[in-house]
Each structure stands twice: as C-alpha cells, then as structure tokens.
Amino acid sequence: MERLKHVISARQFDDPEFLLGLFESANAMDRDDKFRALTDPLRGRILATLFYEPSTRTRFSFEAAMQKLGGGVLTAENMRESSSATKGETIADTVRIVSGYADAIAIRHFEQGTAAEAARISPVPIINAGDGVGEHPTQALTDVYTIKKELGRLSGLRVALVGDLLNGRTIHSLLPLLCLYKDVQFDLISPWQLRLPLKHREYLLEKHATFRESEKLGSEVLEQADVLYITRVQKERFASAEEYESVKDAYILDAAMANRLKPEAIIMHALPRVNEISPEVDDNARAAYFRQAKNGLYIRMALLKYLLA
Amino acid sequence: MRVEGLIANHDRVFEGAIEISDETGLITSVGPKTGKSDIEVGDAIIFPGFGDIHIHAREDAGGSQMYKEDFTTTSNAALHGGVTQVADMPNNPVAPVDDARYAEKEKLTAKSVVHVTLYAGIGPETEPLTRHVPYKAFMGPSVGDLFFASQEQLEGQIAKYRGRNVSFHCEDPEILRESKGEPTHEQRRPARAEITATEFALYLIEKYELQGKLCHYSTEGGLPKIAAAKARGVTVTAEVTPHHLFFDDSMLTDENRLALQMNPPLRGPADRLALIEALRNGLLDYVATDHAPHTLEEKATGVSGVPLLDTYGAFATWLMQEHRFTPQEIARVCAFNPGRFVKEFLPAELGEGFGVIAPGYVGSLTILDLKSPWLVKREEMRTKCAWSPFEGFTFPGRVKATVIRGKSYLQSAGAR
Numbered sequence: 001m002e003r004l005k006h007v008i009s010a011r012q013f014d015d016p017e018f019l020l021g022l023f024e025s026a027n028a029m030d031r032d033d034k035f036r037a038l039t040d041p042l043r044g045r046i047l048a049t050l051f052y053e054p055s056t057r058t059r060f061s062f063e064a065a066m067q068k069l070g071g072g073v074l075t076a077e078n079m080r081e082s083s084s085a086t087k088g089e090t091i092a093d094t095v096r097i098v099s100g101y102a103d104a105i106a107i108r109h110f111e112q113g114t115a116a117e118a119a120r121i122s123p124v125p126i127i128n129a130g131d132g133v134g135e136h137p138t139q140a141l142t143d144v145y146t147i148k149k150e151l152g153r154l155s156g157l158r159v160a161l162v163g164d165l166l167n168g169r170t171i172h173s174l175l176p177l178l179c180l181y182k183d184v185q186f187d188l189i190s191p192w193q194l195r196l197p198l199k200h201r202e203y204l205l206e207k208h209a210t211f212r213e214s215e216k217l218g219s220e221v222l223e224q225a226d227v228l229y230i231t232r233v234q235k236e237r238f239a240s241a242e243e244y245e246s247v248k249d250a251y252i253l254d255a256a257m258a259n260r261l262k263p264e265a266i267i268m269h270a271l272p273r274v275n276e277i278s279p280e281v282d283d284n285a286r287a288a289y290f291r292q293a294k295n296g297l298y299i300r301m302a303l304l305k306y307l308l309a
Numbered sequence: 310m311r312v313e314g315l316i317a318n319h320d321r322v323f324e325g326a327i328e329i330s331d332e333t334g335l336i337t338s339v340g341p342k343t344g345k346s347d348i349e350v351g352d353a354i355i356f357p358g359f360g361d362i363h364i365h366a367r368e369d370a371g372g373s374q375m376y377k378e379d380f381t382t383t384s385n386a387a388l389h390g391g392v393t394q395v396a397d398m399p400n401n402p403v404a405p406v407d408d409a410r411y412a413e414k415e416k417l418t419a420k421s422v423v424h425v426t427l428y429a430g431i432g433p434e435t436e437p438l439t440r441h442v443p444y445k446a447f448m449g450p451s452v453g454d455l456f457f458a459s460q461e462q463l464e465g466q467i468a469k470y471r472g473r474n475v476s477f478h479c480e481d482p483e484i485l486r487e488s489k490g491e492p493t494h495e496q497r498r499p500a501r502a503e504i505t506a507t508e509f510a511l512y513l514i515e516k517y518e519l520q521g522k523l524c525h526y527s528t529e530g531g532l533p534k535i536a537a538a539k540a541r542g543v544t545v546t547a548e549v550t551p552h553h554l555f556f557d558d559s560m561l562t563d564e565n566r567l568a569l570q571m572n573p574p575l576r577g578p579a580d581r582l583a584l585i586e587a588l589r590n591g592l593l594d595y596v597a598t599d600h601a602p603h604t605l606e607e608k609a610t611g612v613s614g615v616p617l618l619d620t621y622g623a624f625a626t627w628l629m630q631e632h633r634f635t636p637q638e639i640a641r642v643c644a645f646n647p648g649r650f651v652k653e654f655l656p657a658e659l660g661e662g663f664g665v666i667a668p669g670y671v672g673s674l675t676i677l678d679l680k681s682p683w684l685v686k687r688e689e690m691r692t693k694c695a696w697s698p699f700e701g702f703t704f705p706g707r708v709k710a711t712v713i714r715g716k717s718y719l720q721s722a723g724a725r
Contacts, residue, residue, distance in 0.1 A: 027653070031441065034472020034518045152649060153667060182668075226320070263591055264320055264641070283540040285591065290542065 006119040006126045007303065010137040010173035016154075016180050023145050025302035026295070033068065033298070040070020041309045048074040048102035050094065051129070052109045057271065057293060058129050058139070062106045065300035071308075074102055080110070092121050099124045104308055107131075125307045133167050138303065139270055140173035142296040147227055149295065150266045150288050154178070160187040160221050162251055163231035163276065165196040170270045171231060175200060179207040186211035187221045189251075193243070194233065217251055222260045228253070228286075229268045230276050255280045258287070268292055310715040312674060313342045314350030316666050317636035318357065319645035327355070329672030334714025335660045336672045348717055350676060353709045356640050357666050358393025358673030360647030361621055363476075363524055363548055363597035365614070366425070369401035370413050375693075378602035382693035383618065384421035386600075388718045389691045391622025391708035393423055393673035394663050396651060399430035399445055406435040411442065422713055424659065424671075426651045428476065431466055433457060442654060443474040445524075448482060448506050458482065460509055467513045474520040474653075477513075479506035479531075480573055494566075494611075495558050495574040500528040503573055507531040511538045514545050521545040522650070525599045527553045527573045529583035536592055546650070548597035549584050551617050551624045552698060557581040568698055571601065572613045585632050594646045596625070602694035616692045620699050622675055623683050626706030630679070644675070674712040683707035 001015035013019055032038045047066040049059050054077070063073045091109070095118045098105055105122065107115050108129040115128035130136040148154055159178060161171055165188055178184050186204065188196050188211055195201075195213065204211050214221070222228070233251055238244040258267060258281045266288040269277060273289075281287050313326040316339070326346070328338045367378040387395055397418075405411040411429050418425035429438055431446040446467065448457060457463040459482070467475070484502035491497045507523065511534060514521030523535065526547045538545050556569060557578045569575060587593045598621060601614025617624075625643055628634040648664020655662050661669040683706065685699040711718045 031472060035437075036471055152652070152665065153661065156667060262320060264645075285539060 004307070006115075006122070007137055007307070008116050008119055008126065008128045009135050010140040011176045012137070013141070013177060014180065019141075019144065019177075019180070022141070022299070022302050022306065023148055025305065026145055026298040029068075029298040029301040038068055038070075041305055042066065042069040042071035045071040045103040045308050046074060046101065047071060047304065048098045048105045049076065049129070050079055050098065050105060050107045051077045052079040052107075052114075053130065054078070055108055055130070057296075058108065061293075061296045061300055062127075062129065065297055065304055068297075069301055069304060071103075071304070074098070091118060095122050095126070104304065127303070127307070130169060133169055133172075135173045136169045137173050138300055139170045139296070140177050141303070142292060142299045143170070143174050143229070143268060143270070144177045145299050146268065146288060146292040146295045147266070150291070151226060151264070155182040155184065157181070157226045158185045158187070158224050159227040159229065160189060160217075160225040161196075161229045161231070162189040162217055163233050164194045165190040165231070166194040167234070168231045171196070171229070172200060174229070175204065179204070179209050184209060187225065188213045189215070189217050189221060191215055191233070191243075193238070217257075219260060222257060223262070225261060226265055227268060228261060228265060230273075231270065232272075232274055232276055251276055252278060253281055254278045255284065258284045261286055310347050310672065310712070310717070311345055312348050312350065312355060312712065313344070313346035314353065314355050314676075316355045317640045318666055319637055319641040319664075322636050327666055327672070327674070329712075329715035331715055333658070333660070334672050336666065336668050336670050338668055339666060348676065348710055348712070348719070350709075351678075352680065353676050353678040354636055355666070356636070356675045356677060357644040357648065357664050358671065358712070359391050359621060359625070359643045359675045360394040360396075360651065360663050361387065361392045361598050361600065361618060362396040362426070362595055362647045362650050363550075364395045364397055364600040364618060365400070365602065366395070366397045367401070367602060368417055369403040369405075370410070370417070371401075371403040373402050377604050377607070377694045378692060380418050380421040380425065382691065383600075384423050385691040386616070386618035387423045387621075388711045388713070389619045389708070391625075391675035391677065391711050392618055393671075393675065393711060393713055394426070394647070394651060395423055395618075396426040396428060396443065399428045400447065404430045404432070406430045406432055408438050408440060411438055411440070422718075424655070424663075426654050431470060431475065433462060433466065435466070437470055437473060443476065443650075444470060445476045445478070447478045448480055448509075464513060467517055467519070470519070471517045472519065474522070475514070476522040476524050477506070477510040478524050479503050479510050479526075481506040481509070494570050494613075495561075495576075498572060498574050500530055500576060500580070503528045504531045504534070507534050511535070511543060511545060514538070515541075515543045519544070523547040525550045525553065525573060525597070526584065526593060527576050527580065529576075529580045532583060532587050532592060539592070546594040546646070547592070548595045549588055549593045550597065550599045551620070552615055554581065554585055554588070554596075555624070555627070556698070567611060568608055569615065570608070570611060570613050571599070571615055588642055589632070589634060589638060591641075594642065595650070596621075596642050597647070600692075602692050604694050605696050615698045616690070616694050616696065617698070619690045619692055620685060620697055620704070622677055622708035623685070623704035623706065626677055626679055627704050630705035672712065672715045674710075675708065676710040676712070677706055678709040679706040681707050681709075
C-alpha cells in the first residue's frame with residue numbers, strides 16, 4: 001500500500017498487512033498509556049479539529065489522541081454557526097488558512113465529499129472525521145480493531161448490521177474493511193426504507209461477499225452472529241409515525257435477546273445510543289461498545305503517529 | 310500434515326480437514342474432508358491445542374530444584390496430557406524478576422517441545438521489565454521468596470506495574486497468620502483468606518488498570534465479587550484447577566491428606582460444585598493446573614502442591630462425561646481462553662497464536678478419545694516427580710494424540 005497522506009475513505013486501507021501494523025501500534029499506545037509511559041513523538045505539532053456538525057466524542061478522541069502524543073490542538077466546534085462560514089467563506093479558503101497554522105486537520109462536515117475536496121488543496125494531512133452520509137473511516141478502523149481485539153480474528157465472521165443502513169456512514173466505511181478478510185458473511189437488518197444503498201450492495205457483490213437482507217432481527221440472526229452491530233434508527237427519517245412505530249421495537253436489544261447470542265459474540269455500537277440498546281445489556285460480557293469507544297482513542301493515536309511522526 | 314475428523318472450536322463443532330505447514334508449523338487451511346488424514350482420528354474429537362497457563366516447571370539457572378522437574382520432563386508430561394503450551398510461574402530460587410534473569414531463564418525453555426511463556430515475579434524490591442511479559446504477585450507465604458508482608462507494601466509495588474498483566478495468588482497473609490494454630494491445613498488457610506484477598510486484588514486491578522488474573526480460584530464466596538467486577542468492566546479473568554473441581558474436603562482421609570495438600574487448600578463440596586458451574590458459565594475462564602511437582606518424600610513431610618500436567622486432557626474428558634461440558638465449552642476453557650492469555654507475549658513466528666483451529670493459528674492440536682477409559686498409573690506419569698493425585702482413578706477418556714506445530718506425538722498403550 002502506498003504511503004497515505006490523507007485519510008478520506010476506508011477504501012484507502014486495502015492492505016490487511018498495513019491494518020495489522022496499525023493495530024499493533026494501537027496496542028502499544030494502549031499499553032504505554034496504562035503504564036503511564038507514553039513518549040511525546042508529536043511534540044510541537046498541532047492538529048486542528050474543524051467540526052461543522054455536532055460531535056463530542058469523535059472530536060474529544062482526536063484531541064485526546066493528539067495531546068497524549070505530546071502535540072497540541074486548535075479546536076473549533078459548531079463551525080457552521082460560529083466561524084467565517086457564516087460570512088460565506090468557502091471550505092477551500094478555510095483549509096488554506098488553517099493549514100498554515102496546523103500540521104494536520106481533522107474535519108467533520110454535513111456534506112458528503114467535503115473532506116475529499118479539502119484534501120485536494122491542503123498541504124497538510126486531512127482526516128475525514130465524518131462527511132454527511134458519506135464515510136467515517138476512523139470509526140471503521142476503530143470497529144475493525146475492536147473486533148480483532150475482542151474476537152481474535154477477522155476472517156470467517158458472521159456480522160449482523162442492524163438499524164439505519166441507509167444513512168449510517170460508519171457502516172458504509174466498515175463494509176469495505178471487513179471485505180478484506182476471508183469468508184465474512186453479513187446479515188443486513190433494516191426497515192425497507194433504510195436499506196443499505198444500492199452502490200454498497202453492489203460493492204458487496206463485486207467483492208463476492210455473502211449477505212442476506214431482512215427487516216426482522218430474528219433468532220436465526222441472533223444465534224449465528226459473531227458481531228451484532230447496532231445503529232440508531234432515527235425517527236425523523238420516517239415518513240409517518242405509524243411506520244416508525246411498526247419497526248422500532250424490533251431493534252431494541254434487551255437482555256433476553258442479548259443472551260440468545262453466542263457466549264463469545266460481541267455487541268457493538270458507534271454511540272451515542274438512544275434506546276436501541278437497553279441499559280440492562282451494559283452488564284452483559286458481550287457488550288463491547290464502551291470498550292469500542294476507548295479503542296477509538298488508541299487507533300487515532302496510531303493514525304496520527306503514522307501521518308505525522 | 311493433514312488431520313481430518315470432528316473439530317471442536319470454542320464457537321462451533323464441525324467435520325473438517327486441517328492442513329498444517331511443515332515449514333512454518335502454522336495452520337494453512339481448514340476445509341472439507343476428503344478421506345485423507347495423517348492421524349487416524351476415528352470418533353475422537355480434535356481440539357485446538359490445550360494450554361495450561363499456570364505451572365511450576367522448577368528449572369532455573371541455579372538448577373537446585375531440577376531433582377523434581379525440569380523443562381524437558383515438564384514438556385513430556387504436557388505432551389502426555391495433551392497440553393501444547395504452558396506458562397511457567399516465577400517462584401524459582403533464582404527468580405526471573407529483571408530483564409537479565411528473565412532472558413537467562415527463557416534460554417532454558419528451548420529444550421521444551423511445548424511452547425513456554427514465562428511469568429516475571431513481583432517482589433518487594435522489583436521493577437517492571439523493559440520487555441512486555443506477564444507478571445505474578447504472591448500475597449501470602451507459599452513456595453519461594455516472593456512475598457509481601459502487608460497490603461500497603463503490595464500496593465506500593467503494584468503501583469509501579471500500572472497497566473501490566475498481573476496474576477494474583479489470593480490468600481490474605483494477615484488471616485493466614487491468625488489461623489496458624491488451627492489443627493488442619495485446610496483450617497489454617499480458610500476460605501475467608503481468599504475472599505478478603507480477592508477484594509484487595511480486584512481493588513488493585515481496577516485502580517492500577519491491570520490486566521488482572523486471579524489464580525487457582527477455590528471459593529464459592531468469592532465468585533460474586535469476580536462477577537460484579539467483570540460486569541463493571543474491570544479487566545480480570547480467573548483460573549480454576551482440576552483438583553479444586555474434582556476433590557473436596559469431604560474426600561480427605563488420613564491416607565490421602567498429605568498428598569492432597571496444596572495452597573489454596575481443598576474446600577467444601579458446595580464450593581466445588583459452584584466452581585464447576587462458574588467454569589461452565591464463563592465466570593471462571595481457564596482450567597489451569599498449578600502443576601506443582603514435589604517428590605513423594607517431600608509430600609510426606611507436608612509440602613504443598615500436586616502434579617497435574619499428565620492428566621490435563623483426561624480431566625477434560627471427565628468434565629464432559631461427569632458434568633456434561635460440551636466440546637465447545639472445553640475448547641473455550643482449555644484452549645481458546647488460555648491461547649488468548651498468552652497471545653501478546655508470543656514470538657512472531659507463532660502467527661495468530663494458540664487456541665483456535667483456523668488459518669494462521671499454530672498447528673498444535675489435542676485429540677481426545679472419549680470412548681477409551683484410562684486408569685491412571687504411577688509408572689505412566691512423565692513428570693519427574695513421578696506420581697499423580699489421580700492414581701487409581703479411571704478417567705472416562707484419554708488423550709489420543711498431541712500435535713505440536715504439525716508434528717504428532719501419538720500416545721502409546723490403550724489408544725485405539
């Protein structure tokens with residue numbers, strides 16, 4: 001794999017060897033952090049986080065990652081309301097200016113393609129921290145790292161993706177990464193209106209990935225899954241309240257459903273959750289979502305070190 | 310090498326064929342059966358190679374305890390018991406407590422056919438190694454010199470080992486001291502010593518973000534504390550020994566009392582049954598023997614510990630027959646979880662490591678014959694101390710073959 005300058009799409013990570021190296025680096029970050037033995041490889045370097053969409057955890061995890069590596073951060077949230085964007089400045093101009101102050105830019109935007117646009121003109125690395133319904137590659141790296149860490153393997157997995165597969169950009173980024181591994185099978189569980197977009201289904205076919213689609217999160221899916229990945233079904237995406245009511249309960253994971261999973265299966269969620277995983281599931285050993293969130297810190301540290309050190 | 314038959318991983322059981330590379334010793338593929346197998350498996354079950362992550366091989370640079378065990382005889386006993394990887398405790402006279410002594414002891418493991426992971430010791434004066442290794446902390450007096458006099462002293466040391474992988478021997482020294490005058494070994498080391506020490510170990514594990522492990526867990530009363538800690542997300546796992554699952558204090562007689570003396574001691578029948586259930590439901594993670602070879606002469610004088618490597622695989626058949634463990638459950642507690650424990654300490658040439666039959670993992674297998682009962686005889690034991698607490702007992706099954714990185718170590722008499 002060619003050395004990356006920018007991180008825009010999960011599809012840039014098409015080399016399992018590279019990912020293994022990145023995961024090793026993340027493991028080392030995790031260990032050194034616990035040992036309180038982190039060195040400062042990015043001392044004197046600065047990451048700017050430009051967030052045009054609300055986010056706390058992603059922004060914090062980028063900023064914590066940078067600071068734990070000894071670097072500094074320039075941070076701007078609510079860019080949409082509070083910055084020169086309100087005065088009509090283009091994203092290109094903003095990136096040109098900020099790249100003069102910062103050594104890397106993490107950008108989140110409500111429009112798909114913004115990070116790619118920024119990368120075309122930026123002299124410093126651009127990291128896509130989520131662009132509309134497009135991609136969220138660092139979340140996908142976090143997810144694959146979590147699966148590897150929790151289950152010890154990435155091949156031969158049965159992965160059930162549940163919820164809003166139409167708008168879920170974390171899912172759109174996760175699929176190409178999981179397709180790098182052998183014999184991965186997908187169960188795509190969503191209301192019909194929120195099906196995985198055609199282009200992603202075509203991608204799965206192109207990669208000869210096995211998948212089946214269903215509107216029901218049934219016992220067969222639960223009992224076979226190695227990974228149950230839940231996303232939030234957003235009420236506002238439905239045409240009518242009745243439609244939402246008719247499907248929403250099927251996707252609320254409670255303790256009884258969680259216990260039908262295999263003992264070694266894991267439950268993942270990019271968070272925040274609203275009510276799609278009941279809090280009683282948190283005590284279940286299969287609940288990996290809080291560990292997943294923590295893993296995001298170490299993957300971002302490994303990535304920043306790769307891009308900047 | 311190619312082996313075909315019924316394969317039991319921790320997550321599924323299936324008929325298949327395993328191909329192992331002669332060059333790397335790693336599994337290259339797992340596919341459908343074609344009728345060709347280098348080992349006649351018959352109706353035996355192929356497990357990922359078993360791992361025993363708590364043993365005492367006794368050998369160190371000084372060699373003063375090699376009259377009762379060394380890495381060669383440990384390896385032979387392990388192969389006999391279907392064990393393909395072990396982790397060796399550091400309470401040697403020349404204890405591996407720093408980089409130099411650890412490296413020195415590691416060289417000695419080269420003669421072992423089964424892979425040996427070494428624990429480093431944590432004592433009152435030690436520092437973390439520069440290498441990433443697992444550690445062992447002894448709380449109360451047992452065998453060796455690595456003890457702490459008080460909880461404060463132990464905590465002061467553990468603070469230096471923040472984030473490390475640390476295993477704890479849970480017996481509170483204070484309670485052991487108070488109980489010194491009691492008439493029996495079991496009463497001198499009461500259950501509450503373990504329960505109190507468990508609370509303290511869990512506190513240390515949580516506070517110092519350790520990858521914690523509780524060794525040879527033996528009391529029912531401590532199990533809810535482990536369950537609560539796991540539910541809180543504390544990174545803790547726990548071992549249980551064959552002897553605490555098989556024997557209890559109601560079985561002690563004047564004849565066997567000294568032979569069955571160990572630390573922690575045998576507990577009551579209720580403890581034993583609770584441990585079996587906890588192993589089944591995942592609260593306890595590993596069957597680990599605490600294999601402690603002492604000669605019969607030493608045992609007669611009241612030395613604690615029993616040798617258990619030779620009987621590891623046969624004991625698994627007892628769990629299946631007597632307590633209805635499924636093949637997946639056995640694969641989980643004897644192979645998968647132990648493999649996972651040692652993974653981060655393995656050299657790169659061992660690929661994905663131990664504990665799963667899948668491409669990229671080590672080509673080490675344990676093949677169990679569940680239909681050939683095995684009477685345990687002293688003269689068949691391969692541990693140098695040459696005896697077993699199971700002598701005279703007939704296990705419902707036996708180890709048919711142990712495969713180490715694509716090389717078969719077939720069993721002799723009795724295997725069909």
